[in-house]
Amino acid sequence: MRAAIRKLGNSSGVIIPKSMLTEIGITAGDPVDLSLEDGRIAITPVKRRPREGWAEAFPEIGELGEEDLAWLEFGNQGDDELEW
Numbered sequence: 001m002r003a004a005i006r007k008l009g010n011s012s013g014v015i016i017p018k019s020m021l022t023e024i025g026i027t028a029g030d031p032v033d034l035s036l037e038d039g040r041i042a043i044t045p046v047k048r049r050p051r052e053g054w055a056e057a058f059p060e061i062g063e064l065g066e067e068d069l070a071w072l073e074f075g076n077q078g079d080d081e082l083e084w
Contacts, residue, residue, distance in 0.1 A: 016043075 005012045021027060024045055031046040 001017070003014050005014060024043075026032065026045045033044045033046055035042045035044070
């Protein structure tokens with residue numbers, strides 16, 4: 001696949017197709033490491049710790065009212081499309 005380098009302010013960038021991002025397990029906004037390897041630019045996903053961010057989320061959940069907690073039980077994307 002060929003892509004053009006695009007000007008982004010004082011930097012430049014390349015649009016990466018969603019299918020490629022999915023294949024390496026990242027989405028837009030995820031942190032990555034950039035490195036040069038044998039004259040090539042390598043993009044590697046930053047490995048996250050499995051429970052990263054949980055400690056910061058607990059106080060927020062504790063402040064939710066009872067009516068707000070109901071959404072936590074139904075957090076799976078695509079559930080609304082399931083037929084029972």
